[in-house]
Amino acid sequence: MNAELPRFDRRRLLGAAAAGAAAAPLLAGSAGAAGPAGVPAPGAPGKGRAVVPGADRAAAEGWSALSGERVGVITNPTGVLRNLRNIVDEMHESGSVQIAGVFGPEHGFRGTAQAGGSEGTFVDERTGLTVYDAYGANVAKMTELFNTADVETVVFDIQDVGSRFYTYIWTMWTAMQAAVASGKRFVVLDRPNPVGGTARGPMMTAAYTSGVGAREIVQQHGMSVGELARFFDGEFLEEHAGGRLEQLDIVEVSGWKRKTLFADTGLDFVLPSPNMPTPDTALAYPGTCMFEGTNLSEGRGTTKPFELIGAPFVDHRWAAALEEAGLPGVTFREAYFNPSVNKFAGEVCGGVQVTIQDRDRFDPVRTGVEMLVTAKALYPEFAWREDSWDTERPFWIDKLTGSTRLRTQIDDGASGAEVEAAWREELAAFDKTRRKYLIYR
Incomplete structure (x- = not known):
């Protein structure tokens, strides 16, 4: 640089x-007056x-x-x-x-x-x-x-x-x-x-x-x-x-x-895009958008994109495991939804609703990592999305996270804390x- x-x-x-x-x-x-164009x-x-x-x-x-x-x-x-x-x-x-x-x-x-x-x-x-x-x-x-x-x-x-x-x-x-x-x-x-x-x-x-x-x-x-x-x-x-x-x-x-x-x-x-309806969607997005790189729905086709995450094979155990993790500023409600478009359109998905309780304490990337780790551990059906159009770099999660590291760590059974620790030095250097x-x- x-x-x-x-x-x-x-x-x-x-x-x-x-x-x-x-x-x-x-x-x-003039005092209290509007500027040009009614500003x-x-x-x-x-x-x-x-x-x-x-x-x-x-x-x-x-x-x-x-x-x-x-x-x-x-x-x-x-x-x-x-x-x-x-x-x-x-x-x-x-x-x-x-x-x-x-x-x-x-x-x-x-x-x-x-x-x-x-x-x-x-x-x-x-x-x-x-x-x-x-x-x-x-x-x-x-x-x-x-x-x-x-x-x-x-x-x-x-x-x-x-x-x-x-x-x-x-x-x-x-x-x-x-x-x-x-x-x-x-x-x-x-x-x-x-x-x-x-x-x-x-x-x-x-x-x-x-x-x-x-x-x-x-x-x-x-x-x-x-x-x-x-x-x-x-x-x-x-x-x-x-x-x-x-x-x-x-x-x-x-x-x-x-x-x-x-x-x-x-x-x-103002909605920046059709699946970014609220400020809380934006807060969750740096973490939960990573589910685009999996075979779970990231909530597109629902009224809570990036806050409702799930798949037909997900059950109540995921919400319970995430609540037990005690992540700051967020709770996880067991949820069921039926996306109108995108992944699993027309199918009932089990999963969680991510609810931000304390915006100042909430860490979206840490939350998203813990969600990936627990979903991978709980469900044998969990898989990373593969794109046939890019045979050299087929995994979308690698493009979202910047390398193969997060995917391979989670596949090898790393904890959320271990995944986060791997980028600590590069984050400090960027900062x-x-x-x-x-x-x-």
Whole structure:
């Protein structure tokens, strides 16, 4: 990793880091008045007054950070202001931003596609803007899209959920490489990490990189997307893109601290994807998403994805064993469910409902590991998912966790504590490296 600090133009790095009071003048108008596009000024009553996302701060300044340039916007339904209107709609109607094109990630710009899908390229009915399909695009394709749209500045505004295997951060990574290749300015309208600023879990290794983990970061990275952009620029772009961004600007969140979870921000939670309905889903996801790599259902096709986990062969013993483990901040209810789609669609599954009782004490990765260990020990039918399309790396769990280590340890009978101990040093090293890229203290 490159120890050199990232380069920014500090005159254009907007916002005060963690001090909400220092950030207030950026949004201040007349006392109690709304800013441009109906954005509430700090101190106005209602939700979200304490934590102000970067998009709201940019809107309150009349989008001046983007004026005079042809802008390409990478966003989805989570790219909203506190009035819950999409930033593209607001930018377009303001007349202050020249939008050259919109770029849709997985699930699409308007969010109509399911997991692993996109909306394709189309003309948006509301704005008349061309929306380009960026999901799955490699660097060459993304560069082509930016050049086709004649973009000068790339803007990224998507609510991440803090897990390495959530694909939006890798759309950003690809876009950053394309911005290097085509000499574009890159701007992140930052948002809080909904699961907080703590890093957890194993490191991705180069041999197992994929669309659910393209670079070497840990499973729960503990950074905002703005911080991740700084990390990517400082640690990876030189090696993988042949250079660094000519200009990286972060419009910072005001009022967010690293220990603040989404439930405490006062902001409305907009589904980042169809199977991420609540902040508690996001909290569980860094651990329970590992069940995608098994033959158990991770709850897709239920009203509690990633909180209901099970299979037709699972019975009451799993919940009892997990309760006996005494994991902090979480309880396990014996549950039965019938998924409407995905694994075991139309079949009754036995399993558990993961209920987070204390968000501050809950450790999703530790919880997910213990769930895997006990399921493997209890049920001979338990198996790791194998993908026929990747004969050299067939096990999906290896791509999710970053190597073969977790799978082979559990197969060899390791305890949850032994599995966790194996990544302690690499987690500490990552935590040390990322510190110089953190914005919020």
